[in-house]
Amino acid sequence: MILSQANLDASMMDLTSRIKQTYELILDNLSSAKINCTRDVLAQIALLIYECADFVSSYSETKGFLVRLGKNVFSDKASAVANYNSRLDRLMQELRDRAVLNIQDSVQQMRDDVTLDSLAYAGGVGLNQTKKCLDGTRTEILNEIVDWINNTDATAPRIFWLHGQAGRGKSAIAHTIALRAKNLGNFGSCFCFTRVRHHEGLHTKLFTTIARDLADRDVRFRLLLAGIIAYERELRDTEDIVTQWQKCILEPLAQLGGLLTRNVVVVIDALDESGVDTTREGILDIFATHGAELPGNIRILLTSRPLADIREALHSKQHILSRCLDDVHPESATRDITLYISTKLKSLGGTFCDADFDQLAAKSGGLFEWARLACDYLRPRIGVVPKEHFHRITSRARGSPDVLSKFRSVMRQILWSKEPLPISAMDAMRRKFSREDDQYSVRIILNFMASFLVGTTDTSTPVRPFHASFYDFLLDEKRSGEFFIDQADVHHDLALSSLRVMQGDLRFNICSFPTSYLRNSDVVDLAKRVEKNIPLHLLYSCRFWASHLQDVKYGSDLAQCLRAFVTEEKFLFWMEALGVSNFIGEAYRALISAEMWLEITRVKQNIKML
Structure with missing residues (x-):
């Protein structure tokens, strides 16, 4: 293709202009903090600009000479210009692509800077809408809590302690308040303790979980919390709840100041189920001593049974509003429970009438948990006649x-x-009880208690209550009446049964090992051998016979069984069974307990003789 000199001159001018613009672009990028991912592309562009500039300069110097040579030379120069432009286009596109990646990396870096994944978080403890109050029930107490939440007075209590005996419906109220707060946009966090998860140490994750929930709600809180964690990395895995409270809750909230325009609700349910009293001691001290330091727009709804340590820590504190569900007017509780029962049983059509609902409500004694279990007991299923x-x-x-x-x-x-x-296992233990009329299968009772206890339909599942309130009910004589369960001589029966079980079932080399010259750790199938050869009732007896003995008064039958056990070879077989089951450490405590029981018994007998 033959080009005119005018066209070539125009192409040269365009290339010169582009060189200038590209040079300025390089200067801008070199001054940017995001240069790392584009440095090599910029270097290539700079080299190409240098080459282009040399080419343009050379053309200017030899232009006259080229004119005398003829038009074909212009075509060669035009091809070179086109090549330079093409190379510049390719490098500029690569620069733009790198810039996009650079932005993505920057965004990811920003995300990494504010991530809170390293902060301990308890899963499965949050809001459960299926546990909320039935619509139309508990209106008085719910309205009281909502009024407290919405109170804008700077002196309003920061904590609302809702307490009452098990089964009063505290958890339902807690979930209802959490759900309302979520629907209204002022939900902060919901943390529900449960005794079945004691082994997880949930109490050490309480404040870090609440902090992360608050961070999910407010990006400003997230940035502040992330900054604190980045500066103090030890916060990420500390179990010091005082430090967690100060650094993860109070400090970022204080920095937010008045930026939170609405009162934020945090719900903590069933604190009494967080563990033993020593477990929750630190949490109670924080709420009792430092709860007043919370900003005025933070509200903590706390529910629990009125256990002694909780009551002592939380009562009579100006920043804690206390409300007892046991004090709810009986008529109000009966009305709500009647509505609950009638709603739950409406699916049965005309099976029950209003008088039946009233009768069940009266039987509940103000316990929503009793009403729930009763409705479940009446639920139609195979072999069940509701009436x-x-x-x-x-x-x-x-x-x-x-x-x-x-x-x-x-x-x-x-x-x-x-x-x-x-x-x-319970049946196996009962067959060794002292009285023959107690040696019956527990099935004659448990077969009818599927609504109250787990394990009644499966002989291999440990028997437990669906809810702790059932045990509380049985142990409270005022509430349970003729169903009250006292301790009586149960420890005597269990201690005697355990000794008899061991006397009858323990044997040498109980797990049938081919040799006794191996460590436990070297036996590949040890767990399977233990499970096969040491049944649960025998393992229980080996572990707890002495614990039951501690709570028993002297009895000749017990003394004879104990003497026979410790003076015969069964004693050695007992230690073997504990050893292969990884409970050998309990042998020492058992022997100390047995020695103390015998000594106390001997002293009492000497006193009587005097």
Whole structure:
């Protein structure tokens, strides 16, 4: 292609202009902090500009000479210009692509800078909408809590402690308030303790979990919290709850100042189920001593049973508003429970009438948990006639004294066992009880208690209550009446049964090892051998016979069994069973307990002789 000199001159001018613009672009990028990912491309562009500039300069100097050579030379120069432009286009596109990646990296870096994944978080403890109050119930207490939340007075209490005996509906109220706050946009966090997760140490994750929930709600809080964690990395895995409270809760909230325009609600449910009293001691001290330091727009709803340590820590504090559900007017509680029962049983059509609902509500004694379990007991299913179950619940004649006696005996075994046992193991223990009329299967009672206890339909599942309130009910004579379960002589039966089980079932080399010259750690299938050869009732007896013995008064039958056990070879087999089960450490404590029991018994006998 033959080009004119005018066209070539125009192309040269365009290339010169582009060189200037590209040079300025390089200067801008070199001054940017985002240069790392584009440095090599900029270097290539700079070299190309240098080459282009040299080319343009050379053309200017030889232009006259080229004119004398003829037009074909212009075509060669035009091709060179086109090549330079093409190379510049390619490098500029690569620069733009690198810039996009650079932005993405920067965004990711920003995200990494504010991530809180390293901060401990408890999963599965949050809001559960299925546990909320039935619409139309608990209106008085719910309105009282909502009014407290919305109170803008700077002196308003920061903490609302809702307490009452188990089964009063505290958790339902807690979830209802959390759900309302979420729907209204002022939900901060919801943390529900449960005794079945004691082993997880949830109390050490309380404040870090709340902090992360608050961070999810407010990006400003997130940035502040992320900055604190980045500066103090030890916060990421500390179990010091005082430090967690100060650094993860109070400090970022204080820095936010008045930026939170609405009162933010944090719900902490069932603090009494966080563990033993020593477990929650630190949490209680924080709420009692430092709760007043919370900003005026933070509201913490705290629910628990009124255990002694909780009551002592939280009562009579100006920044804590206390409300007891046990003080709710009986008429109000009965009204709400009647509505609850009628709603839950409406699916049964005309099976029950309003009078039946009233009767069930009256039987509840103000306990929503009782009403829930009763409705579940009446629920239609295979082999269940709702009306028959209704009469069982409401009948004044609950059965013969013999039936009640068996009920109490079985529940004693469940309540005072050191560890939950399945039906098969409970039956094996009962067959060794001292009285023959107590040596019956627990099934005659537990087969009818599927609404209250887990493990009643599966002989291998440990028997436990669906809710702790059932045990609380049985142990409170004022509430349970004729169903009250006292301790009686249950420890005597369990101690004697344990000794008899060991005397009958322990044997040499119980796991049938091919050799006794191996460590436990070297036996590949040790766990399977233990499970196969040491049944649960035997393992329970080996572990807890001495614990039951501690709570028993002297009895000749116990003394004889104990003497026979410690003076015969069964004693060695007991230690072997504990060893292969990884409970050998309990042998020392058991022997100390047995020695103390025998010594106390001997002293008492000497005193009587005097």
